[in-house]
Amino acid sequence: MDYRFTASDDDFRKQVRAFFERELPDWWHEVEDVREDPEIYEVSQTIKKRLGAQGWLAMAWPKEYGGAGAMILQQMIYAEEAAYHHAPTGGLGVITVGPAILLHGSDEQKQKYLTQIARGEADFCVLYSEPHAGSDLAALSTSAVRDGGDYVINGEKIFTGGGDKARFGWLAARTDPEAPKHRGISLFVVDMSTPGVRLEPMESMAGYSSYFRTYFDNVRIPKENLVGEENRGWYQLAVSLDFERSGVSRVAYAQRVLQDLVAYAQSTYRNGQLLAKDPVVRAKLAQAAIEIDVARYMAYRVGSLQQQGKPFGHEASSAKVFGTDLSQRIHELAMELLGPYGLLRKGSARAVFNGRYGFEYLNSWAGVFGAGTGEIQRSIIAQRRLGLPRDRE
Amino acid sequence: MDLSFTEEQEALKNDAREFLAQRSPNAEVRRLEDDPPGYSPELWQAMAEKRWVGMILPPSYGEQGASFLDLCCVYEEMGRQLTPGPFLDVILAEYLLLDLGSEEQKRACLPLLGTGQTIMSVAYTEPSASYAPGEITLSATADDGQFVLNGTKLFVTNAHIANHLLVVARTRRGVDPSDGLSVFLVPREQPGLTVNVLKTLSSDRQCELTFDNVRVATSSLVGPLHDAWPAVRRYLDRSRVLTCVWSVGGAEYVVEMSAEYAKNRVQFGKPIGAFQAIAHKCADQAIAADGMRFVVYRAAWLVSEGLPADTEISIAKAWTADNYRRIAELGHHVYGGLGFMKEKDIQMYYRRAKAAEVAFGDADCHRQLVADGLGL
Numbered sequence: 215m216d217y218r219f220t221a222s223d224d225d226f227r228k229q230v231r232a233f234f235e236r237e238l239p240d241w242w243h244e245v246e247d248v249r250e251d252p253e254i255y256e257v258s259q260t261i262k263k264r265l266g267a268q269g270w271l272a273m274a275w276p277k278e279y280g281g282a283g284a285m286i287l288q289q290m291i292y293a294e295e296a297a298y299h300h301a302p303t304g305g306l307g308v309i310t311v312g313p314a315i316l317l318h319g320s321d322e323q324k325q326k327y328l329t330q331i332a333r334g335e336a337d338f339c340v341l342y343s344e345p346h347a348g349s350d351l352a353a354l355s356t357s358a359v360r361d362g363g364d365y366v367i368n369g370e371k372i373f374t375g376g377g378d379k380a381r382f383g384w385l386a387a388r389t390d391p392e393a394p395k396h397r398g399i400s401l402f403v404v405d406m407s408t409p410g411v412r413l414e415p416m417e418s419m420a421g422y423s424s425y426f427r428t429y430f431d432n433v434r435i436p437k438e439n440l441v442g443e444e445n446r447g448w449y450q451l452a453v454s455l456d457f458e459r460s461g462v463s464r465v466a467y468a469q470r471v472l473q474d475l476v477a478y479a480q481s482t483y484r485n486g487q488l489l490a491k492d493p494v495v496r497a498k499l500a501q502a503a504i505e506i507d508v509a510r511y512m513a514y515r516v517g518s519l520q521q522q523g524k525p526f527g528h529e530a531s532s533a534k535v536f537g538t539d540l541s542q543r544i545h546e547l548a549m550e551l552l553g554p555y556g557l558l559r560k561g562s563a564r565a566v567f568n569g570r571y572g573f574e575y576l577n578s579w580a581g582v583f584g585a586g587t588g589e590i591q592r593s594i595i596a597q598r599r600l601g602l603p604r605d606r607e
Numbered sequence: 608m609d610l611s612f613t614e615e616q617e618a619l620k621n622d623a624r625e626f627l628a629q630r631s632p633n634a635e636v637r638r639l640e641d642d643p644p645g646y647s648p649e650l651w652q653a654m655a656e657k658r659w660v661g662m663i664l665p666p667s668y669g670e671q672g673a674s675f676l677d678l679c680c681v682y683e684e685m686g687r688q689l690t691p692g693p694f695l696d697v698i699l700a701e702y703l704l705l706d707l708g709s710e711e712q713k714r715a716c717l718p719l720l721g722t723g724q725t726i727m728s729v730a731y732t733e734p735s736a737s738y739a740p741g742e743i744t745l746s747a748t749a750d751d752g753q754f755v756l757n758g759t760k761l762f763v764t765n766a767h768i769a770n771h772l773l774v775v776a777r778t779r780r781g782v783d784p785s786d787g788l789s790v791f792l793v794p795r796e797q798p799g800l801t802v803n804v805l806k807t808l809s810s811d812r813q814c815e816l817t818f819d820n821v822r823v824a825t826s827s828l829v830g831p832l833h834d835a836w837p838a839v840r841r842y843l844d845r846s847r848v849l850t851c852v853w854s855v856g857g858a859e860y861v862v863e864m865s866a867e868y869a870k871n872r873v874q875f876g877k878p879i880g881a882f883q884a885i886a887h888k889c890a891d892q893a894i895a896a897d898g899m900r901f902v903v904y905r906a907a908w909l910v911s912e913g914l915p916a917d918t919e920i921s922i923a924k925a926w927t928a929d930n931y932r933r934i935a936e937l938g939h940h941v942y943g944g945l946g947f948m949k950e951k952d953i954q955m956y957y958r959r960a961k962a963a964e965v966a967f968g969d970a971d972c973h974r975q976l977v978a979d980g981l982g983l
Contacts, residue, residue, distance in 0.1 A: 215609055215610065215611060215612060215613070215616075215676060215904065215908050216608060216609045216908070217608060217610070217904075217905045217908050217909070218608065219608055220608075223608075287608060476981050476982065476983065479983060480982070480983070490983040491983075493975065495983075496974070496975060496978035496983045497971065497974045497975065497978065499978060499981060499983060500925070500974040500975070500976075500977035500978040500981065500983075501925075501974055503922070503977055503980075503981055504902075504922045504925050504926050504974070504977060505926075507902055507919075507922050508898040508899075508901075508902055508922075508926055509898075511610075511898075511901035511902055511905065512897060512898055512901070514608065514610065514901070515610060515897075515901060518608070518609075518610050518611075528893075529897070532893065532894045532897050532898075535890075535894060536894055536898060589883070589887065591890075592883075592886070592887040592890035592891065593883065593886060593887070593890070595890040595893050595894065596866075596880070596886035596887065596889050596890045596893075597886075599890075599893050600862070600866035600869075600880075600889050600890070600893060601866065601870065602866060602869055602870060602878075602880035602881070602886050602889060603870065603877070603878050603880055603881040604881070605881055605882065605883050605886055
């Protein structure tokens with residue numbers, strides 16, 4: 215047992231930190247969404263490519279696919295620093311799609327997609343949820359029908375995060391309508407510019423159209439875009455969801471929020487008393503610090519299992535529930551400390567932290583539901599960790 | 608970073624688990640709840656023969672010099688079985704003597720402690736129920752080549768079976784509240800010392816110690832006069848971490864027993880664990896227990912390495928205090944009305960979780976310490 219990072223881990227962290235401090239504009243932490251302004255989007259792309267060129271976007275991938283062949287822990291250090299600095303990331307391409315292609319893709323697919331993701335040249339969006347298949351994802355009905363050398367896709371997906379900026383989509387579609395629902399699903403890569411793909415914005419309550427409905431109207435994709443085995447997609451997808459759930463990023467981000475709140479409490483008087491001296495405020499901030507630490511080690515544990523090549527399914531689910539609940543609680547705390555100032559949005563007169571925490575307070579719900587709701591995670595934990603009977607067919 | 612125990616530590620843990628499951632099953636723990644001494648001298652002897660009681664003592668006192676982390680491996684399993692007895696008291700006394708005692712005192716005490724032949728308990732808290740050094744008021748005054756002790760110690764565990772007590776006393780009051788603390792080794796039978804066993808809901812043995820002009824020789828002073836706080840502080844650190852470790856063991860067992868019950872209890876024609884209302888409570892138990900484990904082990908590792916750990920210990924203690932209790936509460940929801948009855952074991956854990964919560968500072972106390980660490 216050794217809870218320390220090695221000296222080279224610490225050096226690496228310093229190097230990443232220095233990079234972000236040097237390369238990110240000083241107003242960067244105030245960016246809520248890259249869609250705010252085309253210029254902001256351009257800056258994010260430039261930085262992303264620079265990170266990709268360093269091999270940092272997908273550090274733990276093999277060098278031949280644009281990674282750095284790093285240990286998972288090092289990738290986590292990078293992810294922490296990136297989240298802390300609100301830096302652009304490789305998104306779901308790095309977190310979900312890449313690991314699935316590494317596990318199940320052909321050599322050709324690895325060459326083609328992984329390198330582009332790792333260099334920050336191509337974003338992926340994930341096309342799983344449908345209007346009638348949310349938590350019951352295996353009930354999805356978007357169809358992929360084999361026709362000669364192609365598959366023809368028809369159906370509708372929702373919650374397509376970043377669909378407008380993505381070059382590729384990572385699609386789960388039904389290839390065998392007769393089979394039991396878990397055994398008729400396959401995974402595909404879809405070029406989002408293929409004729410018949412249409413996006414319609416879904417604006418979230420946090421205020422940006424970063425989510426979309428995606429319609430497929432007789433979209434033809436080459437059969438080479440099938441990843442893994444036909445009709446085994448559900449099982450491949452379940453594994454890649456585990457990758458998506460483990461995230462240490464939200465913990466590092468919560469750490470940043472806590473630091474802001476501590477600074478706010480140290481400089482704000484209410485009813486003649488410094489907030490930092492109010493025992494109730496102190497206890498709440500301390501509780502946030504405690505939970506951040508708990509969440510951090512839950513995430514490290516997932517990384518450590520991943521590094522050892524051990525299963526980490528229910529551990530990732532625990533980290534996900536705890537981490538996303540924590541990010542809600544810390545933003546609730548922020549709003550509580552800010553009082554009426556918390557309501558002021560970015561650009562408003564008298565906005566505190568330029569409205570960031572009001573935005574995050576609303577936006578934190580996205581994490582709660584994305585990659586499976588807390589209820590789904592709890593069922594996974596009950597079944598996989600505790601061996602309880604299945605609660606659904 | 609390496610979050611795992613060594614193979615030897617895993618083996619130690621497994622051995623302890625098997626031994627205690629056999630020698631300290633819940634039925635035996637239940638029997639001892641109403642037995643006046645509150646522990647099994649036979650099991651105590653067996654634990655001494657397994658070389659657990661003296662495990663942390665260095666080879667120069669005939670023992671193995673096990674690390675604090677090794678100790679945690681064994682103690683976690685005692686928490687799992689709720690093994691009653693003076694193990695923690697004796698271990699903490701050994702550490703305090705190692706920290707403070709003269710060579711002569713160590714030679715006289717440690718071999719007997721390590722082999723389970725004598726029992727000692729550290730007397731720190733007073734009726735204020737506070738762990739802050741400024742709250743220590745029991746006085747020790749020099750008089751005619753002796754020290755005279757007057758005052759009350761409260762919530763002292765297992766003092767009724769101790770041969771000696773290590774008493775933290777105030778020998779002067781300075782500007783700094785931690786200045787002026789000294790430790791004395793006092794025989795339980797010393798004239799003027801009354802030991803009164805309290806009745807607790809956790810079925811442990813906590814005592815009230817009344818010192819009425821208790822006279823001890825100057826040679827009973829353990830460590831420097833007035834300046835015991837740094838060592839007492841380490842005693843509190845170890846106590847806190849070990850209470851957390853005990854809780855990790857108990858909490859994990861509550862998670863397991865609740866899941867087992869949910870699998871076997873049938874209502875509406877199904878095991879109740881097939882209902883999400885129950886399954887999700889079990890999942891919440893597991894999340895809280897998993898969250899507990901690593902912050903506790905981190906604190907244990909830091910203490911074991913002798914590294915600074917103030918905030919990390921308070922983080923572990925605050926989380927554990929709240930969540931061992933919460934895990935047991937959730938277990939009661941799973942067990943329903945039956946868990947309220949003494950015939951089920953869950954209630955034994957629930958009652959002890961409450962005791963572990965308040966021991967050595969509850970979550971509120973440690974949150975304020977964490978807040979200090981944040982610079983608030």
